[in-house]
Amino acid sequence: MRLSLRSPESGSHPNRASRLIVGSAAAVGVIYGYDVGASAGALLFLPGDFGLTTAQAASFITILGVGQLIGALIAGRLINAIGRRGGMLLVTAAFGVFALTCALAPNLPVLDVSRLLLGVAIGISTVAAPVYVAECSPTTNRGGLVIVYQLANCIGIMLAYAAAYLLAPTESWRWILGVAAIPAIGVFWVLCTRMDTPRWYVMKGRHQHAEEALRKLDPKTDTAHALAELQAALDTQAAAGPRRRAETLRVLVHRPYLRALVFLVGLGAIMKLTGINALVYYKPLILQSMGFSGYTSLLLIPAGIQVVTAIATTFSALKVDRIGRRPLMLTGLAVMAVAHGLIALTYFTGVRTTSMQVLAILGFVLFQAGFGLGLGALIWVYASESLPGPLRAAGASITLTVDFGINLFIAQFFLTILDAVGGEFVFLGFVVITLVSWVFMWKLAPETKGRSLDGIKDYWENGGKWPESTDAKGAATKQAESI
Template sequence: MSTASHSAPRPSPPTSLRTGRMFALTGAVVGVIYGYDTGSISGALVFLSKDFGLTETEKGLVNSILVLGSIVGALIGGKLADALGRRVAMLIVAGSYTVFVALSAIAPTVEVLDAVRFLLGVAIGISIVAAPLYVAESTPARIRGASVAAYQVATVVGIVLTYFVNWGLSGGGHWRWMLGLSAIPAALVVIPLLRLPDTPRWYVLKGQTERAVEVMAVTDPEVDPRAEVASVRAALDEENGGSARSLLRKPYARAAFFVVGLGFFCQITGINAVTYYSPQIFEEMGFTGNGQNFLLPSFVELASLVAAVLAILIIDRIGRRVVLLSGIGTMVVMLGVLTVVFGAGKLHGTTTWVGFVAILLFTAAFNFGFGSLIWVYASEAFPAQLRSTGASVMLTADLVANLLIAQFFPSLMAKAGAAATFAGLGVLAVGALVFAAFTAPETKGRQLEEIQDYWRNGGRWPTAATPGPVGAAGPLGDSAAQPTSP
């Protein structure tokens, strides 16, 4: 087929890049709102607990009910985005954020607050699926990687903002404003979403080939839109039939075990204990004057932002395993330090600041290792027809672990004490380190087909000369077993 006679008219690159950046900016704003809504409860919980007279278990429920809703949202998010469109799913997310955030700010009782936060959690779960999908499928190839990474970084930016807002409002105990402020950007993001098209991939999915060609020509002028749409059609045909049941059978059961385990360890090691309860943790350390327990979490998240950006810059240079294992290893050390600090008795002076630095490095190490690698491994472990299914299963394991941390962390702190609680998290982090060391392959520079061969080959890299099952590389692979071609 001649591209000269059938290709859609192509706009100038600046027009396309502006459109692509608008997609990315819209996704990033949703990421900021998601991060803000995830972290806003950390400061609000200090004051609403007093207003509503909450027990430690009820405090945990205020957090865990949001995570429970997120699990529901994540499970329906993919089907919703396929049925109604990525753009419509994003509109639902933005509209739901606006309504449920506003309602949470005026909740008259804790029961109403819990109900509204469950619904907000459903919207968050949908956004976790829909927003990266919308950005990845809509931006030009040359800015796609940065655009998707920008969404992840935007989430950390949202958490940073919520801590500064919490600190600014802590003097008056304005927990309703802490929860409700993100309704404003959520409402504003609806405006560009109403003007932007859906993704070419979704139009192809719905048989709207000509519309897909038109949008492809606008979003990426450097490709032949008809040829690219044909490639999308072929990829969709290949993806048909990918089911969760397939993950339980060879040759991908091993890959499924890896990504599900990684997803679970990502959260069970306690990162969201810091995100949700950092003001209480810092108050336990003795930071109570001048709103220090609200201000210090802001610097913790700023360090996390730097760590996340650093990981993005070096992950393809020094390798996945180095980044992942060094991040988890640092988490283990910092949890050990926190155990010693809290076990030493009343904190004061130097020990107080040692505890702060340990929290800062623990959170930064998470964002450097787990935070930067989990989606990379999930996207690399499976062929196209199982990729979204595998990512969904991993996300569910991640959220289940998050639910456990959100619900039980305050009770553990109250009953077992901070030293025992952080010691328990340290043991789990050691488990995560051992798990990753024995299961995570080094996939730097590997083609997706090579990585799939690794899992088909029982967790061993096939040699260049002998494709198929061989026993030379062992469970982690080594340089001698790697193909000589790039």
Template sequence: MSGHTSTGRATSSTGWKIAVAAATLGVVYGYDIGNISGALLFITEEMELSPLLQGSVTTVLVAGNIVGALIAGKLATVIGRQKSLVLVVLGYAVFSVWSSLTTDVLWLDISRFFLGVSIGLSLVVTPIYLAESAPTAIRGALVVGYQVATVSGILLAYLVDWALADSGNWRLMLGLSAVPSVLILFLVVRLPDTPRWYLMRGRREEARATLRLVDPAADADRKLAEISADMAAERGGNLAEMFRKPYSIATMFVLAMGFLVQITGINAITYYSPIIFQEMGFEGYAAILGLPAVVQAAALVATVGSLIAVDRLGRRPLLLGGITTMMLASAMMIAVFATGSLGGSFWGFVAILLFTAGFNFGFGSMVWVFASESFPARLRSFGASLLLASNLVANLIVAQLFLPLMEGIGGAATFAIFLALAAFSWLFVLRFAPETKGRSLESISTYWENGARWPSRSTADSGRDEFRRETS
């Protein structure tokens, strides 16, 4: 039976395909950023890497992320969200295999750079695809679900590294992500693009058909009219428009948000947690690779909690609560290093666990939501690219400077910096982050048009009256 005569089954099938594809992409992404933490121990031994070259293996991936994030917005607009996802999956498969086959650090860095480009594309395109395909009532949950999959991938990476540690098989650690990438390719090529992108290209009937397929509860014609009106009201649709009113404040917000998410230190823990645990006095693979896996399991629980709460409690409570937990954890790490209690420090382990869980409950989950919600349809790809590029620049800084800071000024001072940055982030979120729970993508623009505040009813009514006068 056709999709129109069997709406329930077809819609259920399409929804599951989108969810499975996004989840798999999240798992592969998480695996690819987490597996280097264990693999680097054995790559360093085999290739006799200096500390500088060890850092390059980590940071070159992030450099590729930046390039991919910068080009993703334009790519997703020109060829579509779905075709961009196909390129992402192909990149994951090809470059993870390439990195596992290299015999020197130069080719390892080159292969990981292009793997990073694929990741950068995915970081922008996947949340946009989810946000533009999901009904308003569950949009936040589906976008946060991508973060759940990402944390699951990081956890899986630590478990695989732990399982392969005795053999030292770093090539298998790096190459295994090609397996789900190849499998998911057959699903991604069959997915539709988003209704918004079809409308941007003037393909109205395809947009209507996709809306009915993905969200049968919605009034397709009314939704199409809302999207069309939103797109028609916005002029430009280019990067320069991002820095003009009414979206200049939104652009400032996403650039700062993206930077603060990473500069507060989460990937110092993701990339270097085995080294941090060694500094605390832990020994053996069961500890230095097993304990990070426990930390990521707690992060997964926190992310699932965020998934459950995001469309009930809203975005702001989760953000503020998560950052508060990061501040507490940083204070605990300062105490651990300042007092010298490093002999397999239980409290240091608890602090790392709380820091990672707090991040994933707040910043880690919400950044995907704000990346997809802060701009109207024709600017959404550019906005997501800017947020993720800012995010990844901070990621690069942390990945490159964390170990020198630990060695140069000590653990207490390093985590004091993270504490100060988290406190600033809390104040920034309190002032600027909008609560978008239950609001349509088309209505959120009024927040930025009103100077990063929701307009009062009287202001909104006045604006509508002014619009009627101008158009009469």
């Protein structure tokens, strides 16, 4: 029996070791989501405390995005050098330290530097965590387990809004930002007891550690055979694909992987251009522009709406390995387009009645449901499984780099654009972008359900189609699975 059907990839359910790894990555995702969501709550009180202008308030959001971009740029090489778990340890330590320095910042420069470094940690985590989970997950459950990380992000954002609401009477933005240090310390300790992935150990020639990791992931694994398959896969990838960054990029900009590069770049762009971070960062201010007032409306309603994202993401996690990636992605984008249309309609009417506010909330709910069902969940799946072997970390890094690069523009200029052209045209623009994104995904997104991680090369080498000689089940049995 081949490795793709044995070890963690073989079973229909992950064992305890796999669940612990997924749990650790999910905990990192909660902290990441909290740090992003806390920005929106803190933004209600920070400008008054430090006397910030609108541009400076936007920069408070943007500086975190700059750090995220830097982190995404270096993440691929970093986790290949120090390991998937090593990258996660670095991230959690940084989460704890810089959450505290943000909370204790005596002035704006110290706060900005702390936010920048916190953003770097977030950028690294968005590459390290999904790759870590993907390489320790069964083929039959891999998509759902990777989505758990996005579910954790949703929970983190929801907790951030809830914490901001509870702390709103004190107007304590320092507490809103600083409490993230507490779970970071706990997750760091837990990660110290975890292992790295068998694949990374083999990459570094640490075969004894790889054997121990394989046994923990599945005690029934034929470790000698599994190690031989991993080494053979790595040797094949080393011969077919270069290791240095410049050579890796050269492979990606030529056929057959140019199509994959276009897909991953587009995926990263779509993630932000369809509006998610504009809403996460500025939803309280958007609600104010719609006539909402009071902390219950500005903070508790967004927290409640975030629950919808968690529910949709949970559904996606449970069904992605049965329904498939493409149907969920396309359905989610269609729902998002409708949602943007409803929000634009409330602006076009110019009416601030209760019925219009209810329609606006319905639009936000539908947007979060569509996002959680498709893009929000599946970007992590696609980023971690759309390229084989040594190209995988680079591919994930490229997707997140584009994602965070566009995020800088959204963070800095969304409020200015909203004021200049009005909400009706901003959200009408989101409708158009989302529909274009639907067509893009329909044309280029692969269906990787049931396919081995390294078997994805067959898709790109066959011009963006799976070879007729193999189906999903056949691919799982014939390809050496990446662990």
